[in-house]
Amino acid sequence: MxxxxxxxxxxxxxxxxxxxxxxxxxxxxxxxxxxxxxxxxxxxxxPPDGIQQIRSKQEDKVYVWPHLIASEFIALLAMTLLITVLSVLPAFPLRELANPNITPNPSKAPWYFLGLQELLRYFHPMIAGVTIPGIVGLLGLMMIPYLDRNPSVRPDNRRTAITLMTFFLLGAGMMTLVGSFFRGPGFNWVWPWVDGLFFEL
Incomplete structure (x- = not known):
């Protein structure tokens, strides 16, 4: 027609x-x-314009490829470049061969273990080396999902998790700083601006 x-x-x-x-x-x-x-x-x-068309609400979606993979690959290249520059430009000479007859003083663990070494100044080795990092640390991490069951992602609604993480970071950071900069010969207390700095990476 x-x-x-x-x-x-x-x-x-x-x-x-x-x-x-x-x-x-x-x-x-x-x-x-x-x-x-x-x-x-x-x-x-x-009229055709008077017919209301109901459409489903379109949600924002980001696909793994190429969006996520491309971002992660760029971050990988940037980190590789940074590590390469830090490995080539600064001069990090090797130290002399280790002498088993001479123990360096102070004898410190790597910086990421200095917090545990600092605990040895206050507790028995069984408590500082096994109980606190093993039982308290591992069990504490496993209990966090059961202690804080709030599914919200807003900081105001996650006070329990934020409080626990804040105390953990403050304690670990304080122990690491004290063991790194405030312990000298014999692992005794020193002031770095008076007695010098006894810290090596």
């Missing part, structure tokens, strides 16, 4: 409605148009 035929049918239907149904014989029968095999009753005409 062409546009002209559709407009003619609409005009005829409106005229029949205005005449009180005279075009349909006055008995309310549906109007039959020329070239029409079936009768149809015109109910209403709704």
């Amino acid at each position: 062409t546009v002209e035929e559709r407009q003619a049918r609409v005009a005829a239907a409106l005229a029949a409605k205005g005449n009180g149904g005279a075009a349909g014989g006055g008995n309310g029968a549906p109007t039959r148009f020329a070239g029409q095999d079936h009768t149809h009753r015109l109910l209403a005409m709704v």
